[in-house]
Amino acid sequence: MTKPLEVAGLGYDLPGRGKGERRKTRPLVRDVSFTVAAGETLVLLGRSGSGKTTTLKLINRLLEPTSGEVRLAGERAADLPVTRLRRRIGYVIQDVGLFPHFTVERNVGLVPQLEGWPPARIAARGRELLALVGLDPDTFMKRYPHELSGGQRQRVGVARALAADPPLLLLDEPFGALDPITRVELQREFAALKGRLGKGMVFVTHDVREGLLLGTHIGLMLQGSLAFLGTPDEFRRSDHPECRAFMAAA
Amino acid sequence: MQGIYGGGMSLLAFYSRNSQEVLGLVGQHLYLVAISTGAAIVVGVPLGILLTRRPTWRGPVLGVANVFQTVPSLALFGFLIPLPFIGGIGATTAIVALVLYALLPIVRNTYEGVAGVDPAVREAGRGMGMTDWQLLTQVEFPLGFGVILAGVRVATVVSIGTATIAAAIGAGGLGVYIFRGVAVVDDTLILAGALPAALMALAADGLLGVAERRFAWRGK
Numbered sequence: 001m002t003k004p005l006e007v008a009g010l011g012y013d014l015p016g017r018g019k020g021e022r023r024k025t026r027p028l029v030r031d032v033s034f035t036v037a038a039g040e041t042l043v044l045l046g047r048s049g050s051g052k053t054t055t056l057k058l059i060n061r062l063l064e065p066t067s068g069e070v071r072l073a074g075e076r077a078a079d080l081p082v083t084r085l086r087r088r089i090g091y092v093i094q095d096v097g098l099f100p101h102f103t104v105e106r107n108v109g110l111v112p113q114l115e116g117w118p119p120a121r122i123a124a125r126g127r128e129l130l131a132l133v134g135l136d137p138d139t140f141m142k143r144y145p146h147e148l149s150g151g152q153r154q155r156v157g158v159a160r161a162l163a164a165d166p167p168l169l170l171l172d173e174p175f176g177a178l179d180p181i182t183r184v185e186l187q188r189e190f191a192a193l194k195g196r197l198g199k200g201m202v203f204v205t206h207d208v209r210e211g212l213l214l215g216t217h218i219g220l221m222l223q224g225s226l227a228f229l230g231t232p233d234e235f236r237r238s239d240h241p242e243c244r245a246f247m248a249a250a
Numbered sequence: 251m252q253g254i255y256g257g258g259m260s261l262l263a264f265y266s267r268n269s270q271e272v273l274g275l276v277g278q279h280l281y282l283v284a285i286s287t288g289a290a291i292v293v294g295v296p297l298g299i300l301l302t303r304r305p306t307w308r309g310p311v312l313g314v315a316n317v318f319q320t321v322p323s324l325a326l327f328g329f330l331i332p333l334p335f336i337g338g339i340g341a342t343t344a345i346v347a348l349v350l351y352a353l354l355p356i357v358r359n360t361y362e363g364v365a366g367v368d369p370a371v372r373e374a375g376r377g378m379g380m381t382d383w384q385l386l387t388q389v390e391f392p393l394g395f396g397v398i399l400a401g402v403r404v405a406t407v408v409s410i411g412t413a414t415i416a417a418a419i420g421a422g423g424l425g426v427y428i429f430r431g432v433a434v435v436d437d438t439l440i441l442a443g444a445l446p447a448a449l450m451a452l453a454a455d456g457l458l459g460v461a462e463r464r465f466a467w468r469g470k
Contacts, residue, residue, distance in 0.1 A: 060377055086379030097374025100467045101392050111378050160378070170377075 002074035004167040004200030005036040005059065009068035012051075012058055028054045030224045032068070034217075036200040038167070043215030044204045045246060051224040052204040056170050059202065060089045073167050087111050090161030090169035090199075094176045096153045098145040104130070104156050105141040111164040129159035134189060151182035158190070162197070169201045175210065187213055208246045212236070220246070260438045261445070276446055279423035282341060282413045283450075286348030287406050294353050294405075295398065298360025299386065308361065315354035323412045326350065327419045344413070344421035351412055352405035359401025363394025396465035403458035410451040414443065 010032040013025035029051045036042045044052040057063040059070055061082050070077040077085055098107050106113070108129055109122040117125075127137040133155040145153055154174055161169055175183045175190075191214055194201060205211050211218055211232075218235040220228035222242050228235065235243055265272055301308045318326070326347045330337050336346045367390050375385045391398075417425030427443030430436075 062373070062377060083379040083381050086377060091374070091377035093370060093374060093377070095368075095370030097368070097370035097372075097377075099371060099375070099389055099393075100368075110380075114379060114384065157374075 002071075003035050003037045004073055005202065006071040006074075007035070007055075007059065007068070008033045008071075010055065010058055010065055010070065011067035012054055012063055013066045028224050029058060032221075032224075032226050034219055034226065034229055036168070036202060036217075038200055039195075039198045040216045041194055041201040041203055041214055042217045042219055043211040044202060044219050044221055045206065045208060045211045046221035047206060050221040052206075052221050053172055054224075055221070056172050056202060056204055059168075059170060060086050060091060083114075087115060087164060088166050088168070090163075090166045092154075092157050092161045092169065092171040092174045094173040096145075096157040096177075098153055098156060098160070100145050102144075103141065104135075104143050104145070104148070107145070107156060108159045108163055110160060115164055125163060126159075129162055130156075132162070132193070133159045135159075149182075150178050151186060154178065154186060158193075167199060169199050171201065171203045173205055174203075176205070176207075183210075190214065208250045212250070261441055264438055264442050272442070272446075275422060275424050275426055275443075276450075278341075278421075279410070279413055279425075279447065279450070282344055282348060282416055282421060282423050283406065283409045286345045286413075287352055287402070287409050289345070290349045290352035290356050290405055291402060293349070294356030294401075295360050297353075298357045298398075299364055299391075301357070301361045302364045302390075303382075312354070312358060312361075315357055318350040319354050323347065323351070323415050324418060327415065331419060339420040341416075341421045343419055344416035344423075348409050348412060348416070352409055355401040355404040355408070356398070357401075359404075360394070360398050363397030363401075364390045366397065367393045392465075393467050396462050396467065399458060399462040399465060403455060403462060406454045406458060407451045410447055410454060414447050 010029060011027065012029040013027050016024040016026065032051075032055055034042060044055060046052045054063060058065045059077070061077060065078075072080070072085065072088060098104075099110070102110070105123065105126050108126045109117075112122045112125060126141065130137045130140055135152060135155055140148075140152070140156075145156070148156065154177075157174065161171075175186050178186065187210055194214070203211075203214055212235070215232055218228070218230060218232055219226050220235070220240070220242055227242050228238055228240050230238070236247060238244070297311065301311060321329075327343065330343045330347055331339065337343055364386070371389060371393070372385065375389050380388070413421075413423050414425035414428055416423055417429050424443040424447045428440050431439030431441075431443065
């Protein structure tokens with residue numbers, strides 16, 4: 001069975017300014033390889049600027065890789081039209097990015113709407129997903145994002161990412177902007193939810209406790225490279241200095 | 251005191267005696283403003299959107315639009331008269347000049363409204379597979395619409411005022427009374443042109459202001 005995500009030798013050089021000889025590029029991501037099977041969650045852990053978010057954006061081609069290959073359910077991501085690729089990958093970001101002029105219902109139904117689903121099916125799917133992320137559909141469907149709390153917004157953000165039932169979910173510090181209590185609440189619920197979903201997930205965080213709670217695998221990024229890749233238990237036992245540094249912070 | 255009282259009375263008397271002419275000039279004035287603002291919207295909004303897609307064009311385009319704003323209106327009308335096709339005496343020349351004035355606020359606000367959309371919203375839209383056109387029409391334009399309307403409001407109010415000067419090149423409008431009043435030193439005549447123009451500007455400002463607040467998604 002093909003895996004939701006296979007990444008091989010992925011690299012990204014930031015194009016430099018200037019011309020000719022002076023045009024130097026700066027590598028942000030170097031030779032990153034990993035696979036994510038259905039039901040697995042790879043947590044990309046690392047300090048700010050270590051290339052975690054860049055790696056995520058290379059997967060859904062918000063940035064175009066300068067080297068290496070990404071395969072989504074066996075298909076080369078570079079060969080797919082970019083909008084089709086992205087509609088098959090759920091994407092959750094820290095700032096949520098709900099559309100302020102859309103109701104919760106329309107926000108959640110965005111990708112199905114882009115894909116041309118019939119309205120009745122979009123509405124049914126919306127209700128199903130809101131219930132899944134712990135929001136009462138009757139209460140929340142017609143609300144606007146500004147009428148929600150931060151935690152409720154991110155629940156809607158997760159529901160929106162799941163709308164078209166993508167095989168892969170990319171999450172970029174989804175709980176990073178929440179207060180500590182709401183964050184722990186959402187982490188627990190998400191841990192339970194992801195088991196039921198059986199999707200491949202890549203989860204970016206700099207919070208090692210969050211990473212160990214949610215990851216089936218931990219990828220530790222250091223200066224654009226994958227310094228460590230293994231299970232949470234292997235991560236705890238690793239004597240790599242950067243792993244030790246993160247464990248000391250836990 | 252008596253002069254102002256007398257002026258007010260004679261203004262009403264003036265309107266009742268010349269109602270046909272007054273209505274005609276009000277109509278001409280509205281025509282100048284509506285055609286020029288409409289044309290400025292048709293040109294300015296797509297131009298503003300284009301600038302969000304070609305950021306390097308922003309400086310030059312806004313710079314040129316800015317220059318038109320700095321030219322005194324009477325001088326701009328004068329410069330346009332000798333030009334072929336768009337020049338000459340009459341409404342066409344006036345409309346061209348009014349369009350040039352209205353462009354800057356509309357282009358600038360369209361750019362700022364569309365470019366000012368929360369980057370997280372744009373990233374989410376792109377990340378979920380919206381095409382650039384879908385992002386523009388479903389997200390950026392609706393969210394920027396309040397700011398674009400603010401530009402249209404400024405352009406309209408400025409146009410109503412500037413259109414009074416169009417009478418100097420034979421384009422008609424309420425400026426006819428103002429210029430005539432200045433020529434014969436008759437306050438009532440000046441007021442007969444200035445008052446409806448001011449009311450028109452206030453009405454446009456109020457109405458478009460209401461519409462603008464209706465579409466203000468920013469800050470929610």
